[in-house]
Amino acid sequence: MNSHPPHPACCTPLRDHWPLPLALSGVQLISTRFEPDLLDPEDFDRWGIPAMRAVSKRQTEFLAGRICAYEALRRVTGVPGIPTTAEDRSPCWPSGIVGSITHGAGWAAVVVARSDQWRGLGLDVEKMLPVARADRLAAEILTPRELEGYAGLDDAQRAMRVTLTFSIKESLFKALYPLVKTRFYFQEAELTHHDTDGNARLRLLNDLSEEWRTGAELEGQFVQFDDYLLSLVSIPAASEREHRRKPSPPA
Numbered sequence: 001m002n003s004h005p006p007h008p009a010c011c012t013p014l015r016d017h018w019p020l021p022l023a024l025s026g027v028q029l030i031s032t033r034f035e036p037d038l039l040d041p042e043d044f045d046r047w048g049i050p051a052m053r054a055v056s057k058r059q060t061e062f063l064a065g066r067i068c069a070y071e072a073l074r075r076v077t078g079v080p081g082i083p084t085t086a087e088d089r090s091p092c093w094p095s096g097i098v099g100s101i102t103h104g105a106g107w108a109a110v111v112v113a114r115s116d117q118w119r120g121l122g123l124d125v126e127k128m129l130p131v132a133r134a135d136r137l138a139a140e141i142l143t144p145r146e147l148e149g150y151a152g153l154d155d156a157q158r159a160m161r162v163t164l165t166f167s168i169k170e171s172l173f174k175a176l177y178p179l180v181k182t183r184f185y186f187q188e189a190e191l192t193h194h195d196t197d198g199n200a201r202l203r204l205l206n207d208l209s210e211e212w213r214t215g216a217e218l219e220g221q222f223v224q225f226d227d228y229l230l231s232l233v234s235i236p237a238a239s240e241r242e243h244r245r246k247p248s249p250p251a
Helices: 042-047 056-077 131-141 155-180 238-245
Strands: 028-033 097-104 107-114 118-127 189-194 199-204 217-225 228-236
Touching: 028 056, 042 056, 056 097, 056 107, 097 155, 107 118, 107 228, 118 155, 131 155, 155 189, 155 199, 155 217, 155 228
Parallel strands: 097 118
Antiparallel strands: 028 107, 097 107, 118 228, 189 199, 199 217, 217 228
């Protein structure tokens, strides 16, 4: 017998999968697709999610994200739950849990893990930008160093450069903001490396806290699917860093 309410008609069945190139120990990713035209406002009451005053698209993506979080929390902790929303609009995760919610253009997803393994997780999905819009946004999203060589790229490469940089900096913000409690913007970090395997690396260009200072580097990853780009920035806890440093046992 199911203990949760009926699945909303506006959301496809939840998927438990890992589309990104590098699996992370203990991290659960749940996703769904959503259709605002099928939204039933009563689903907010059924799931115990506070109703919101917004257009149907915004309501549906919020609902989809919270339902993904419900299932991700159930899988990680054994106790399902709906994250509330803080005054700064960030999700409030249960004690001992870190997570991130993303939604856009009909797709929503959540990553959740225990905080003794991961200090921060930031997940972001974006529709691939048309090249004309990418060119308009380039100077806002890319630092001067990131803009080097931009004009010499072809249309697809320029669209990819801006979409990836935008998305992974959004993921960086989601991963770091709960730790630094300071808002920061696109020009305060730069993408120093990315490759065709979906690996990425970022560097801070400003001090955000005593711990997170200029020059600090963080690992990220990304993947393209359909017409989306999904990125993730993960900050391991000390125990996970030590685990990842240990050499594999001989075969």
